Amino acid sequence: MSAITAGTFPAASHSWRGEIQATLKLAWPMILTNLAQTAMTATDVIVLGRLGPDSLAAGALGSNLYYLPLVAGMGLMLATQPMIATELGRRSTSVRDPRRTVRQGLWLAILVALPMWILLWQTEAIMNAMGQDPRLAAMAGQYMSTLQWGILPFFGFVVLRSFVSALERPGWALAVMVVAVIFNALANWALVFGHWGFPALGLEGSGLATALANTIMFVGLALVVSNHRKFRRYHLFGRFWRADWPRFRMLVVLGLPIGGLLAFEVGLFNGAALVMGLIDTPSLAAHAITIQIAAATFMVPLGLGQAATVRVGLAYGAGDREGVRRAGWTALSLGIGFMSLAALTMLLIPHHLIGIFLDSANPANAAVIPIAVSFLAFAALFQIVDGAQAVGAGMLRGLHDTKLPMIYAGFGYWVIGMPLGLFLAFPLGMRGNGIWLGLCVGLFVVAILLVSRWLRRDRFAHGAPVVGDGQPSILALH
Numbered sequence: 465m466s467a468i469t470a471g472t473f474p475a476a477s478h479s480w481r482g483e484i485q486a487t488l489k490l491a492w493p494m495i496l497t498n499l500a501q502t503a504m505t506a507t508d509v510i511v512l513g514r515l516g517p518d519s520l521a522a523g524a525l526g527s528n529l530y531y532l533p534l535v536a537g538m539g540l541m542l543a544t545q546p547m548i549a550t551e552l553g554r555r556s557t558s559v560r561d562p563r564r565t566v567r568q569g570l571w572l573a574i575l576v577a578l579p580m581w582i583l584l585w586q587t588e589a590i591m592n593a594m595g596q597d598p599r600l601a602a603m604a605g606q607y608m609s610t611l612q613w614g615i616l617p618f619f620g621f622v623v624l625r626s627f628v629s630a631l632e633r634p635g636w637a638l639a640v641m642v643v644a645v646i647f648n649a650l651a652n653w654a655l656v657f658g659h660w661g662f663p664a665l666g667l668e669g670s671g672l673a674t675a676l677a678n679t680i681m682f683v684g685l686a687l688v689v690s691n692h693r694k695f696r697r698y699h700l701f702g703r704f705w706r707a708d709w710p711r712f713r714m715l716v717v718l719g720l721p722i723g724g725l726l727a728f729e730v731g732l733f734n735g736a737a738l739v740m741g742l743i744d745t746p747s748l749a750a751h752a753i754t755i756q757i758a759a760a761t762f763m764v765p766l767g768l769g770q771a772a773t774v775r776v777g778l779a780y781g782a783g784d785r786e787g788v789r790r791a792g793w794t795a796l797s798l799g800i801g802f803m804s805l806a807a808l809t810m811l812l813i814p815h816h817l818i819g820i821f822l823d824s825a826n827p828a829n830a831a832v833i834p835i836a837v838s839f840l841a842f843a844a845l846f847q848i849v850d851g852a853q854a855v856g857a858g859m860l861r862g863l864h865d866t867k868l869p870m871i872y873a874g875f876g877y878w879v880i881g882m883p884l885g886l887f888l889a890f891p892l893g894m895r896g897n898g899i900w901l902g903l904c905v906g907l908f909v910v911a912i913l914l915v916s917r918w919l920r921r922d923r924f925a926h927g928a929p930v931v932g933d934g935q936p937s938i939l940a941l942h
Contacts, residue, residue, distance in 0.1 A: 483790045486632075487771050487798065493634040495767030497625070500641040502759065504648050504677065508670055511652040519667055522603035525591055526671075528734060530584060530608065534615060535730045537576045539723025541619050543715045544569040545626035545770070546777045546861050552630060553781025563698045566627050568712045570704070572719070573619035584612040603667055611671030614678035621681040624689055624700075630774055633694060640684040648677035721870035725857060728873040732906065735882060736899050739889065747896040750836035753821045754900075758843045758850070761806040765799035765851035769858025772796070776862025792859040792918060796852065803851030810844035835896060842900035849904075849911035856914030863921065872913040881906015 512523040544565050551561040583590075588605030592598060625637040651673035658664025665672065689695040733755065740751040772795035779787030810817065814837045815824065822829045822836070857869050885902020888894045894901065 480790060480794065483775070483794045484798070487768070487775055487791070487794050490629070490632055490634060490774060491767045491771035491795075493638040494629065494770045495764050497634065497638045497641045498763040498766055499760070500638065500645050502763065504645050504674070507645070507649050507652060508674060511656050511670055512667070515656065515666060518600065519603065522600045522667060523607055523670070525596060525600060526587055526604035526607040526611065529587055529590060529604075530611060532727060532730055532734065533580050533583065534618070536723040536727040537580065537615070537619060538622055539726045540572055540576055540716070540719035541569055541622040542626060542722050543719030544623050545630055546773050546864055547714065547718065548627055548630035549774045549777025549862065550781035550864070553778035559698050562627065562630070563700055564708050564711045565715070566623060566698070566700050567704055567706075568708050568715055569623035569626070570620055571712060572715055573616060573623060577616040577619060580615050581612055584608050607667040607671045609671070610668045611674055614675030617679040617682035621678065621685055624682070624685040627689065627700070628685070628695065629770065630777070631694065632774065636688045636692070637685060640681055640688065643684060644677045644681045647680055648673055651676055718864055718866055721866035722861065724870040725866070725873040728870070728877050732877040732882060732903070736885065736903060739886065739899055740896055743889070743895050746831040746835055749832045750839050751896060753818060753832075753836050754839040754843050756821065757810070757817050757840065758847075761803065761847065762850060762854065764802045765854040768795045768799045769855040772855055772858040773862045776859055780863055788863070791862070795859060796855045796915070799851040799855035800848055803847040807844040807847035810840050810847070814840045838897055839900050842897065842904055846904040846907045849908045852911040853907060853914055856911065856918060859918055860914065860921075865917070865921070868917060869914055872910055872917070876910035876913065877906045880909050
């Protein structure tokens with residue numbers, strides 16, 4: 465093993481116990497940061513709900529248009545994480561290469577945000593073209609007129625978060641995120657309803673609050689990386705406008721498939737919600753509750769997948785074949801273990817979980833609760849495979865393997881999952897249960913394909929020669 469080690473990889477990777485400790489230490493701040501991001505979204509929904517059903521509906525319309533390009537763009541920014549991790553694994557004292565990656569990541573953030581601003585500025589026209597209620601379309605346009613300006617700082621935050629995570633210091637991103645969540649709640653209260661001397665801006669106030677919170681996230685983390693002794697030696701913002709087209713192209717090539725995979729997944733669940741609306745209102749309400757519960761548990765394997773990207777990337781950059789193997793299997797085992805417990809919880813106490821969102825004593829909810837219970841049973845079924853695909857994608861990302869995972873996601877979600885769900889829901893009369901069964905099958909297919917890809921790479925790596933830069937040629941497998 466020592467013969468192929470080209471960098472200084474953390475000692476914890478040389479034992480399974482050490483790898484578990486290192487992965488958990490890295491993952492828990494990432495998990496909490498993901499949950500904090502979810503809390504920010506939940507805050508916006510709660511505030512818009514207090515404005516009334518029309519404002520909530522208009523906000524939902526605008527958000528559906530906003531989040532799909534936002535998530536796809538975020539995938540491009542996430543390419544910085546495996547690149548920086550690999551560079552640091554190859555040479556832990558490297559300063560220039562991580563700095564080049566961060567700078568070009570910020571360039572990419574600017575160039576991606578520009579067309580998104582142009583698109584979202586036309587929100588009202590787009591909603592009208594889709595046949596939405598003109599009044600709601602106009603309200604959605606007002607909401608987006610302020611919310612859209614938060615895209616660029618959010619992308620910048622993702623780049624800087626990837627940097628501190630690759631240096632195994634994700635706690636700073638969590639600290640900044642907590643501040644932003646608190647600010648977002650207070651700013652929503654002040655700007656939407658006109659408290660503390662501010663004008664009551666309604667929907668525009670909520671969008672402005674979130675845009676300002678995103679700006680705080682970026683500025684806060686920029687101050688940390690500029691002043692903290694662990695980060696300031698990288699001088700990330702010096703000579704920022706100097707072009708580095710080779711590094712920029714590397715980011716685009718690696719990041720486009722990541723964005724595509726995320727867009728396929730987010731689009732699947734957005735599409736499922738639209739179909740639920742065609743069935744009936746109780747099914748849509750039950751679906752919304754079940755998705756909220758499933759999204760909360762998903763934050764754990766998502767964070768473990770992000771940690772796997774860093775740990776696998778560090779080992780890959782160091783040329784440590786066994787380190788790559790341990791890092792990947794450790795994260796996958798932890799993710800599946802947690803999601804198994806989550807599935808058991810959903811099966812054993814569904815009414816308690818649903819009770820967090822609905823009052824079972826209220827007769828108005830009588831039609832929703834039994835549907836939500838059945839949906840939650842299907843959510844329990846896909847917990848393990850959902851966790852496996854989230855961590856599996858992160859593991860492969862650490863090896864810079866992103867193209868085939870994107871194809872797998874497109875195939876599993878949109879060739880198998882959604883068509884099967886629609887067939888079960890309508891021709892076979894399973895309604896909402898059919899949609900959820902289709903989701904389960906789609907996630908199962910993607911999980912199997914991703915883990916199979918990892919197994920092939922794992923076997924190949926152990927018999928692979930070492931290429932010139934000290935890395936095992938495991939990226940040669942396509």
